[in-house]
Amino acid sequence: MTEHTQSYYAASANAYTPFPPLEEPISCDVCIIGAGYTGLSSALHLAENGYQVVVLEAAKVGFGASGRNGGQVVNSYSRDVDVIEKSYGKDAARMLGSMMFEGGDIIRERIKRYGIACDYQQGGLFVALNARQFATLEEQKQNWERYGNDQLELLDAGQIRQEIDSDRYVGALLDKRGGHLHPLNLAIGEAQAIVLNGGRIFEQSPVVEIQHGSPAVVKTAQGQVTARYVIVAGNAYLGSKLEPSLSKRSMPCGTQVLTTEPLGAELAASLLASNYCVEDCNYLLDYFRLTADHRLLYGGGVVYGARDPEDIDRLIVPKLLKTFPQLKGVKIDYRWTGNFLLTLSRMPQFGRLENNIYYMQGDSGHGVTCTHLAGRLISEVLRGDAERFDAFARLPHYPFPGGRNMRIPLTAMGAAYYSIRDRLGV
Known part of the structure; x- marks a missing residue:
């Protein structure tokens, strides 16, 4: 079974x-x-x-x-x-x-x-780590409004700091038609x-x-x-x-997720004041939110080919602490991998x-x-x-280049290129 x-x-x-x-x-x-x-x-x-x-x-x-x-x-x-x-x-x-x-x-x-x-819970934030990403969010707001979403709001650096207790972000797009x-x-x-x-x-x-x-x-x-x-x-x-x-x-890919121990209502609310979910604008993006029992759920990264990584904590905890250094030493209660299906x-x-x-x-x-x-x-x-x-x-439904044997390394190479661009902010 x-x-x-x-x-x-x-x-x-x-x-x-x-x-x-x-x-x-x-x-x-x-x-x-x-x-x-x-x-x-x-x-x-x-x-x-x-x-x-x-x-x-x-x-x-x-x-x-x-x-x-x-x-x-x-x-x-x-x-x-x-x-x-x-x-x-x-x-x-x-x-x-x-x-x-x-x-x-x-x-x-x-x-x-x-x-x-x-x-x-209502509301989701797309957060920008640099000016280029924030400009993309401004364009996204215009595009989505053209197609009828009137529940969008751009947040500047000061406003996003009130929503997320982290100094990583220069701004965000709030979508109240999203949620978690x-x-x-x-x-x-x-x-x-x-x-x-x-x-x-x-x-x-x-x-x-x-x-x-x-x-x-x-x-x-x-x-x-x-x-x-x-x-x-x-x-x-x-x-x-x-x-x-x-x-x-298509190609199965794995993403890694973990949850902390319960943080308590006060600490949880200090991290995400309005209980919105969050995803950043990187090519290999991070995403996080609070659970109903006040844990921080944090995910990110991609393993092409859906191989289960040996140490999820090693992959995700540094990302979590980069966002919320105040959680250093927090206990991780759960970690897992889930596969999604990627198309070219x-x-x-x-x-x-x-x-x-x-x-x-x-x-x-x-x-x-x-x-x-x-x-x-x-x-x-x-x-x-x-x-x-x-x-x-x-x-059109395109096959991945290189066939079944080469699709994983070629896709990983492309992802590495865009990850470098994310880090450089270009």
Whole structure:
């Protein structure tokens, strides 16, 4: 039996009755592979619209990135709308820009409608470490306002010092349409909402084969699902053998996260006065926030190829202390690695393997919001409206240069180049 990694989230997760493994042949309208946010959002949207849905999860609900991430509700995509316009044209930018705040709205609606207890807090800060980064935030504010986000505020060095008790930052962009939450509890709450709407979820049921056809047949070790439609939503935990064409165009990457011991309400509030979450503007960015029980959760770094590092504390604690030197000597209670799926373009990959087999993957670090949007878009497709899904599906899906053997070192070399630029402020 595959259990959750030993993270803070797993230790503080809401209790739920585990879902059974699939041990028989069944049928449904839509079979979804993966009970992370992409699969859960798809299943919930479809179940609410009357579809019979089955979700197959190899481990447990939220086992992968959906239950391990930094818990930040960050709007837009890993490439912002100005880059999208330059790369793909004005029409693509207009379509994708019209959707880039929708994922966060879906999350808040889910929390409210189903009473999901996941510690949601409003507000997120993008912080600049130099003048060049602050100028980028000024441009980001203008771009986002063009697409309807009117809850943005630029903070200068004095204002950001009032929000974060650190002298590292020259300014910030506050997005009140962002926020933070307990990501595993959100996943658990959405799974329970799927069941309330008539959906079925099976844990400990890894898929071993997808037989393409109409209907399609999805096989596990002890059962199978015959379905009119299949949605492949495994992302970084899908593996390379089930659908090799998907793994050729993406690369799993690991990010490291840790949490301190409880700091107490007073010390925690002194670090982050308004309880906003924070991410910096570096290419390999740091991100941090407070938890509901007053711990500091801090993450950062990327391990290309999703290899678990030997010493997370060695990688992350120096970053934490550079930001908050006043925490020297603080005890670290939890540390873990989670994998996300990177694409060469840093844009999500949506598409069709067959007329009735769909995939959505590769959110490249912006998965919390984009996955929730993806679930709404696939429900639109199956109900006959593919316009918004196809705005993503038309984006080119490039393979990493160098093939499977060279994609990790070449990507790492590129990241090292941009990291040097970050340190130099150019």
